[in-house]
Amino acid sequence: MFKNLIKPLLALVLMLPALALAADPGTVAEQAGNPSDVLWQAIQQGEVGRTTSSVDHHGQLINTVDERLLPARSDYLAPALALALFGMIGVFILFILVNGPSKLHDGFSGKMVYRWSKADVAIHWLGAIPCLLLILTGLVLLAGRLIIEPLMGPEALASLGAIAKPVHDYMAIPFLLGWLLMSVKWAKNQIPAKYDIAWFMVVGGYINFGPFKGKHPDAGFANAGEKVWFWCFVLFGAVIAVSGVILLFPEYVNPSRSLSLLALIAHGAAAIIITAFSVVHIFMATVLSEGGMECMVSGYCDENWAIQHHNVWYDEIKADGTLKYKE
Template sequence: MTLLAHIRLATFAMMLVGIMASAPAVAQKLGPDGAPDPTASGVDERTLLKQVPRVEGRIDIPDTRAAVLIQPAGRTWDYFHEVLLHWGGAIVISGTIALLGLAYMILGRIRIAAGRSGQKILRFKAFERFSHWLTAVSFVILGLTGLNITFGKIVLLPVVGADAFSEISEVAKYLHNFTSFSFMAGLVVIAVIFFRDNLPERVDIDWLKQGGGFIKGKHAPAGRFNLGEKLVYWLSIAAGAVVSVSGLLLLFPFYGTDIADMQLAQVAHAVVAILFVALILAHIYIGTLGMEGAFEAMGSGEVDLNWAREHHDLWLARQLASQDRHGQPSASAAE
């Protein structure tokens, strides 16, 4: 009996020690509220994502992309789209507007120094103006609808409310998608018809040395387009090509691309579009508030003779010489 009592006591002691040893492990599997935690013994997410590039599940449909549950690069893209793009875009666009406002306060509107002559000369033909306005109007629509995608939830949603914002965004989406084709068509036409006049020339260096006509008392010689206009042309063609290609990838997703390619296309599209908007804002400023007589070139197609002489003297000289050779009047009198 004594031996049996000792055996029972030893067995009880061993059971007690085993329970005490397993208590921490059991406690780890319980949540803060004491309920079982099914993920306590699982691999944490950070460790799991280090082992495989993305987490996938099992699906029964042919599209294997639908099996992706977690993709770490997607979080990087989300941070770019929701944080970096908002701040960067706001700084670039508002900064451009502020600089243009400052330029207007300091320089004012650049007037025709000799005043209007009362005579005009044709600068852009009808088809050239059509291609310009086709591209310009398309760009404005694309810019406004694109900015709604980026800033609409921050700027427009609190003002118009959720229902109205939803309807506006739906219309804006379709406008953005379909207007892109007219923009690309206009861009191609502009690239072709203005290519020759935007090639670099020696006179561009002289134009730059004279401050591009923004320094009073200094004349900046130029052909049909000066260096500033040529830079706008080439930058617009380059930016237009990037937003067009990336836009087509977004418009027709997963045709030869994967998720990473789509994210890269969206980043390129958004960044270049923001910079493109800033460039065109400067272009609009020069053509309207910044310079007297500049808008007339793309408005009626004719510019004042003194304006042409001050800003594009070499081009004017060639035009007048050509008209003299063909026996045409050198300029038309303004009504």
């Protein structure tokens, strides 16, 4: 009887070390070398495999060089975009509280001077409305985790993101069209002139205190500030346009992973500049400049507004007989 038990007991004793190792798979992996750890280390070191793809880095499972760009988007671009929008709004609110708006010294004349055609007004709003929507939706997509999720939670951010993404994509097309038409049609009135330097020296005459008070620098059809805004819009709008096409239509552009990530970074960086200048432009045209908004509503401006803010242009149209009043 005992002889019959010896063999099973001996087999059990011999199996105990194996059972202990099976209970701790980490020990086996440490002794034999965990294949997944070895594979992951090889991937991180740039191990190349085989694939049917022909794009850049097609043989690498993970492109560690491109991955370095992603923290720049979340760590730098996201807070910078939020600062460009809310920071500039805060600065202008403070400025209005201290300085007040720029009033027409001679008041409204009641006579409206032709300044923009109906086509120009339409082009302006074709670019302006999508631009505002792109800024707001871009803020959700780029900086939502930074400013929305802490306040409203991840569910609210997910819901806003689901709305923001298609709106951002669809608004890109009218923005591109508006940007192109503005760039081509308005460039002739945005050429720098000598008197633009004097305009900057007195901050455009918008300061209501100190040595700048009451100053009315010369300005043509566009003043120096508007010219800076225009050329920034043209330049950085081009960056947004090109990078946006790459991101929006990858099936036609067929970009590499490196180009896609560079487009993503360039898109966000240019958007920060456009956002900051857009806030300045909106405040200057509405709150800060009395009578300024009327130009892009009806295409006409008050005669005293034209004389005070764009005297060189007013004198030119008066001299050559193209001055036209609203009937």
